[in-house]
Amino acid sequence: xxxxxxxxxxxxxxxxDPGVAHLNHGSYGAVPREVRRAQAxxxxxxxxxxxxxxxxxxxxxxxxxxxxxxxxGTDPAGLALLGNVxxxxxxxxxxIPFAPGDEILVTxxxxxxxxxxxxxxxxxxxxxxxxxxxxxxxxxxxxxxLAALGPRTRAVVVDRVTSPxxxxxxxxxxxxxxxxxGVITLVDAAHAPGMLDPQLDAAVGGPDxxxxxxxxxxxxxxxxxxxxxxxxxxERVRPLTYSWEHEGGYPGNVEWRGTADYTGWLAAPVGLALxxxxxxxxxxxxNERLAAYGQALLVERAGLGALPGSPGVSMRxxxxxxxxxxxxxxxxxxMAAVRERLGARxxxxxxxxxxxxxxxxxxxxxxxxxxxxADGLKGxxxx
Ligand SMILES: Cc1ncc(COP(=O)(O)O)c(C=O)c1O
Numbered sequence: 001x002x003x004x005x006x007x008x009x010x011x012x013x014x015x016x017d018p019g020v021a022h023l024n025h026g027s028y029g030a031v032p033r034e035v036r037r038a039q040a041x042x043x044x045x046x047x048x049x050x051x052x053x054x055x056x057x058x059x060x061x062x063x064x065x066x067x068x069x070x071x072x073g074t075d076p077a078g079l080a081l082l083g084n085v086x087x088x089x090x091x092x093x094x095x096i097p098f099a100p101g102d103e104i105l106v107t108x109x110x111x112x113x114x115x116x117x118x119x120x121x122x123x124x125x126x127x128x129x130x131x132x133x134x135x136x137x138x139x140x141x142x143x144x145x146l147a148a149l150g151p152r153t154r155a156v157v158v159d160r161v162t163s164p165x166x167x168x169x170x171x172x173x174x175x176x177x178x179x180x181x182g183v184i185t186l187v188d189a190a191h192a193p194g195m196l197d198p199q200l201d202a203a204v205g206g207p208d209x210x211x212x213x214x215x216x217x218x219x220x221x222x223x224x225x226x227x228x229x230x231x232x233x234x235e236r237v238r239p240l241t242y243s244w245e246h247e248g249g250y251p252g253n254v255e256w257r258g259t260a261d262y263t264g265w266l267a268a269p270v271g272l273a274l275x276x277x278x279x280x281x282x283x284x285x286x287n288e289r290l291a292a293y294g295q296a297l298l299v300e301r302a303g304l305g306a307l308p309g310s311p312g313v314s315m316r317x318x319x320x321x322x323x324x325x326x327x328x329x330x331x332x333x334x335m336a337a338v339r340e341r342l343g344a345r346x347x348x349x350x351x352x353x354x355x356x357x358x359x360x361x362x363x364x365x366x367x368x369x370x371x372x373x374a375d376g377l378k379g380x381x382x383x
Contacts, residue, residue: 003367010363021369025360042263080251088211100126102154109162155184164349168310194218219271221264287314290361294370325355
C-alpha cells in the first residue's frame with residue numbers, strides 16, 4: 001500500500017513540536033496557527049471594550065451557528081454551540097424524562113465518559129444502562145445494537161465513529177430503524193464534523209440528539225462543539241445551568257453559561273475556511289489513506305492484528321498482543337514508553353485479550369512518522 005502525496009506546506013500551518021510524531025489527532029485535535037491568531041484578535045477586541053463585546057455576543061454566536069450549519073448539512077435553527085461533547089451528552093440525557101425501569105443502550109465501543117453519563121442519568125431516574133458488546137471485527141457494528149433492543153429500551157447512544165476502535169456505525173440506517181421502533185436516538189458524532197458527511201438532516205429521519213466536536217477534525221479552537229436537536233425536543237431541552245438567554249429557549253439557553261470565554265466559537269469559521277482552502281475532499285482522502293497506510297505498516301512491520309477500518313475515517317486501529325494494555329493501568333505506561341522511545345503520540349485503549357492501539361492521520365502527518373512507529377514498536381512491546 002502506498003502513502004498519499006503529502007499536502008505541501010500543511011505542517012507549517014500548525015505549531016506542533018516537530019520532534020514528535022503527532023499520531024493522535026483524534027483525541028484533542030490541533031489548532032492551526034491562523035485560527036489561533038483569529039481567536040487572539042477576538043480576545044484583544046474583548047479586552048478593548050468588554051461591555052461592547054458581550055453586548056454584541058449573542059448576535060455573533062447566532063451568526064457563527066449559521067456559518068457552521070453548511071458543514072453539518074443542517075438547518076442552524078436546531079444547532080447550539082457548546083464547549084464539548086461531554087457537555088452536549090449531559091444536556092441530551094438530562095432532557096429525556098426516563099421512567100423507572102427504562103433502559104438506555106450503549107455499546108462497548110462507546111466513549112467511557114459518555115457511557116458513564118448515561119449511567120448517572122439512568123441512576124437518577126431509576127432506569128438502567130445495558131452495554132451491548134460489539135465484536136471488534138463486526139462487519140456492521142450496528143447489527144449488534146438492533147439485535148440487543150429489549151422491550152424497555154427507551155434510548156440508544158451510538159457513535160458515528162468510535163473512539164477506541166475507529167469504526168463507523170451506519171448511523172443513518174440505525175437511527176431510522178430505531179426511530180421506527182419508537183426508540184430515542186443519541187448520536188455521539190464527536191469525530192464527524194470535518195471528517196465525514198454528518199448525516200444529521202431531520203429530513204432523512206435524523207437523530208433526536210446529535211453532538212460533535214469541531215475541535216477534533218474541523219480545525220476549531222478548543223473547546224468547540226455542536227449539539228443538534230430534533231424539532232420535537234427543542235422546547236424540552238434542559239440546560240445544565242441557568243443563565244441569561246434562558247427565557248428565549250433553545251439554543252441560547254444551553255449556550256450561555258454566564259461570563260466566559262466564547263472567542264473560540266467565534267473563531268471556528270476560520271478553521272472551516274482553511275479546510276475549504278486546502279480542499280475538503282483532498283484533506284479527507286489524504287487523511288484516510290495515510291491512516292490506512294499507517295495501519296498496514298503496524299500489521300506488516302510490528303506484527304499487530306489489523307482491525308477493520310471504515311471508509312472516510314481518518315483513524316485506524318490495531319490489536320495489541322494478549323497481555324498488553326488489557327487493563328487501564330497498563331495504558332499510560334505504554335503510551336509514555338512510545339513517546340519516550342519512539343517520539344510518537346498514539347492512543348491506546350484497554351481491551352480484554354489485548355488492548356487497541358489507534359493512530360490518526362491529519363494533513364500535517366508524514367509517512368515516515370508511521371514508519372518510525374511501526375519499526376520501533378516491537379522493541380517497545382518486547383520490554
Ligand atoms: C467518541 C467520543 N465521544 C466523546 C468524546 C469527548 O469529547 P470531549 O472531551 O471534547 O468532550 C470523545 C473524545 O475523544 C470521543 O472520541
